[in-house]
Amino acid sequence: MTEPTARPTRAQQRRLTEDRILTAARQLFAELGYDRTTIRAVASAAGVDAGLVMHYFGSKDLLFARATETADDLGEIGPGGATEALLTSLGQRLTDEPEASLAVLRSMLTNADAADRYRTAAQPQLDQLTNAIPAPDAALRASLLSAIIHGVLAERYLLRLTTLADASPDQIITLLRPCFESLTTTPPDHPA
Amino acid sequence: MTEPTARPTRAQQRRLTEDRILTAARQLFAELGYDRTTIRAVASAAGVDAGLVMHYFGSKDLLFARATETADDLGEIGPGGATEALLTSLGQRLTDEPEASLAVLRSMLTNADAADRYRTAAQPQLDQLTNAIPAPDAALRASLLSAIIHGVLAERYLLRLTTLADASPDQIITLLRPCFESLTTTPPDHPA
Numbered sequence: 001m002t003e004p005t006a007r008p009t010r011a012q013q014r015r016l017t018e019d020r021i022l023t024a025a026r027q028l029f030a031e032l033g034y035d036r037t038t039i040r041a042v043a044s045a046a047g048v049d050a051g052l053v054m055h056y057f058g059s060k061d062l063l064f065a066r067a068t069e070t071a072d073d074l075g076e077i078g079p080g081g082a083t084e085a086l087l088t089s090l091g092q093r094l095t096d097e098p099e100a101s102l103a104v105l106r107s108m109l110t111n112a113d114a115a116d117r118y119r120t121a122a123q124p125q126l127d128q129l130t131n132a133i134p135a136p137d138a139a140l141r142a143s144l145l146s147a148i149i150h151g152v153l154a155e156r157y158l159l160r161l162t163t164l165a166d167a168s169p170d171q172i173i174t175l176l177r178p179c180f181e182s183l184t185t186t187p188p189d190h191p192a
Numbered sequence: 193m194t195e196p197t198a199r200p201t202r203a204q205q206r207r208l209t210e211d212r213i214l215t216a217a218r219q220l221f222a223e224l225g226y227d228r229t230t231i232r233a234v235a236s237a238a239g240v241d242a243g244l245v246m247h248y249f250g251s252k253d254l255l256f257a258r259a260t261e262t263a264d265d266l267g268e269i270g271p272g273g274a275t276e277a278l279l280t281s282l283g284q285r286l287t288d289e290p291e292a293s294l295a296v297l298r299s300m301l302t303n304a305d306a307a308d309r310y311r312t313a314a315q316p317q318l319d320q321l322t323n324a325i326p327a328p329d330a331a332l333r334a335s336l337l338s339a340i341i342h343g344v345l346a347e348r349y350l351l352r353l354t355t356l357a358d359a360s361p362d363q364i365i366t367l368l369r370p371c372f373e374s375l376t377t378t379p380p381d382h383p384a
Contacts, residue, residue, distance in 0.1 A: 137367070140364070143353055143359075147343040147347040155335065155339040163332050163334075178370075183371060
């Protein structure tokens with residue numbers, strides 16, 4: 001029988017601590033970018049020792065990789081469902097500040113290694129999106145959609161441009177829907 | 193009578209030197225961002241003394257302002273001509289690497305002052321675009337268009353994402369046209 005106040009197991013405890021470190025890392029990478037974020041500052045924000053961060057993650061580079069692995073998550077894209085998958089993912093990121101995405105955006109413009117790592121990490125998501133677009137130039141369309149989403153997130157959260165920062169997720173999604181539809185589908189009079 | 197090999201006047205000479213400094217400044221701000229660009233490095237790249245840069249421009253902040261003042265230039269927007277003005281401006285910036293825009297993009301994510309200065313400098317262009325869009329949410333539409341353009345330029349030139357970096361300006365413009373049209377005009381069945 002489980003005790004009512006069962007202590008977390010060692011593995012559970014480690015996962016909780018890792019999560020706390022990853023949350024702190026995402027916030028600092030998003031705010032300061034890759035170069036100015038130190039393991040020491042992450043450890044301090046998470047309330048742990050810097051040695052423990054190194055023990056759990058190995059290096060700043062690997063910590064960045066783990067902290068940002070959900071940055072461009074689109075979930076499963078059903079057939080013909082690229083627009084909805086993109087708008088759902090964007091809607092979530094316009095509702096709750098997407099620290100992982102912001103960590104990537106702030107870091108990849110200031111650190112070449114972070115940019116390389118991001119390019120590699122984002123490729124499967126881009127490929128998945130490309131495969132969901134029935135057009136010969138699908139890869140370019142997927143890249144443009146990704147660029148548009150990143151531009152909107154950067155100006156809403158990192159630059160806090162007033163109009164974009166104040167708009168509701170619904171307003172933004174409604175305005176972007178036709179734009180996304182035009183990029184994910186080929187008009188019927190233009191054969192794919 | 194003017195001599196056949198007339199020397200430039202002092203004013204002409206100063207303008208030529210200023211242009212050389214501004215070109216060097218745009219390149220360095222675009223490559224390194226605001227924080228890591230020094231007056232000394234700009235002077236050296238332009239082949240002049242650092243004191244001269246200070247004498248002509250006053251401070252790094254003012255040099256950045258002058259170097260980036262053309263970043264978002266849209267020219268005149270005729271009535272109903274927002275889409276064409278945006279696509280023409282974007283087409284030019286996809287053809288010739290737009291150092292002023294890149295200097296702004298790289299800098300504004302890493303330096304709060306550069307971001308503030310950019311917000312102020314870009315407002316007249318955003319207002320002009322807003323006024324050219326016949327819709328009640330014109331300001332938000334203008335901000336989204338600006339965010340989209342910045343996203344595309346950042347991923348083509350700063351991150352050099354392969355598909356976007358390799359695409360021709362025409363391909364990109366053709367794909368973005370319906371997207372821009374949907375943002376600059378209100379569909380006829382939705383009253384403005």
